Amino acid sequence: MHSLGLLALAAAGVQAVPQGLGGAGGGAMLRFGCAQTVIDRIDPLVDPGQVPSPHVHQVVGGNAFNATMPVTDISKVASCTTCTFTQDFSNYWTANIYFRARNGSYHRVPQMANAQIGDANGGVTVYYTSPGPKQVTAFKPGFRMFSGDASRRKSAGFGKNMQSCYRCFTAPNFGGNTMSPCMDPKIDSEGFPSTPCPGGIRSSVIFPLCWDGKNLDSANHIDHVAHPVGGPASFAVTNAKCPSTHPVKIPQIHLEIVWDTTKFNKKEDWPEDGSQPLVLSHGDTTGFGQHGDYVFGWKDDSLQTAMDKGCFGPTCTGLKTQAFPAANKCTVKSAVKEDTDGWLPHLPGQDMNMPGMSS
Template identity: 80%
Template sequence: MLRFGCSQTVIDRIDPLVDPGKIPSPHVHQVVGGNAFNATMPVTNIASVASCTSCQFDQDFSNYWTASIYFKARNGTYKRVETMANAQVNGANGGITVYYTSPGAKQVTAFKPGFRMFSGDPNRRTPSGLGMKATQSCYRCFTGPNFQGNTYSPCFDPKLDTEGFPTTPCPGGIRSSVIFPLCWDGKNLDSPNHIDHVAHPVGGPASFAVTNGKCPSTHPVKIPQVHLEIVWDTTKITKADWPTDGSQPLVLSNGDTTGYGQHGDYVFGWKDDTLQRAMDNACFGPTCKGLTTQAFPAANKCTVKPAVKEDSAGWVKEIPGQMAGMAGM
């Protein structure tokens, strides 16, 4: 299992996977990884296009992005919730923690140049019905500073993990988890919906770090399980800030007030065969024999200038890209 941090590269309203070339795209994303990120990204070896990465492993020029989260104040205005460094990722400028997991050495096939995929359903507003341990998206409500309450694996805590937004304030922050499928058809680097070329094991979606399921005959190649963690800094949001009717005040940047529409995007960009070597060598955590890392002061400098000029940090009357009133629907 690789587990490493990637600092924030850009907050922007572009999406080269779902809405390539569209400036602006429908909703705001927070992005990490290589500086090749753009409204359009060619199906090529991204590692040969990028010149820096915001990730700890400096061979990883991939891009990972998710929808941002906004806080709705009692007066109806919105402010984007900042991300903060995850546990054991000291020094990162917010961003995303990335996992690559395999059942053991030499048991998965690393992604090929040009590979990309998507996880989640932005239009979903109800539970998946899979049960918490099999859901591919969840939130953990930390009960206090320093990730207090962080005991169980992601999506396994019966009290602090929820598939939709937490229904109570989270004084230690909220951690999002987005988990990608772990089986590939072995042929297509992408598909029209960015989902059909990958699949879950025959027994259904795998829990985090449970990667020994059998792949279906249509998607026989086992790939690393990619898992994204984002920690949202809700430490300053108290019950006094919540709506008077008790409803929770968080909204995904696509207008989803339930949180069920959380999703993640991935464009592969590891240099040469470094990811395959990491998986074959059964590396663990943020270090790996044969791979090199960079400190966060260097990683934090790898940023991209936003393509869309709009307020991404202050209070706004409506979430960028969403019609007035839509975010309350």
């Protein structure tokens, strides 16, 4: 592995990396930032065409994002992307986190750029990981998938192989960030942290890494993909065997979102019963319902090339990159005209009669 890449990953808290990643003949791990494209209440995967959809999402990636997205090559529809790899016009989106104050009002928790990412306008850190050249098949145009379960309110029971977790930073500047995502028994949890986090919170969402090789999507956006034999694989563990029903190994996608909860750490502002005050935008107060959506949009064979070359970190020979001053300018106009940032009496979408609501 490249020594500079190792240092960067260590600083980012990614230390449990499989042997052989990075460099010729080894595995690949792209790690790059995608700035915020839009905060909006539309969902072309779960609620296509519905304006507004039931809850707010934060979206990153290409500007082809819309309430309905055709099952086609998105890279030929989008004209810009918020990702630093300019060939990646994919869209990635997750639920937002809101703070629920003692008086019952809600405020969206702002995002901040992840460690070693740069001056991004919030957004998401994206990983694509492969165990070695020609060992994964990149996604095809029109491919889309979903990770998680929005209705989940208790642990999935996967232990350290959990596919969704939160890291409670112990100090500013990503304090305590020394172990691989979801692997720290002290500051990682599958549900929302129960105590204030001095440095904010990082969300992780990990997608399945096996595909049936035929369907670009499925009715629930999950059944065409699967976990390896033996169950879910933790972050960057991509050498597991795929089941016969889903024999094609695909790159492991991992999303990280950092939430600046520090301004909401005063216990006197928390609910009187002392319960944790965070809630996902679809109304989940446990955090177990965290989920992520993905629509593939890499241009031509650029992702396959990156995986086969063993590309590592935020750069890759043959792929073009852009700095965040340019990436931050790629935006999509909100489809739903509503306040998502001020102090609100209800979560957006939970009360269609709330002030300022219109579609």
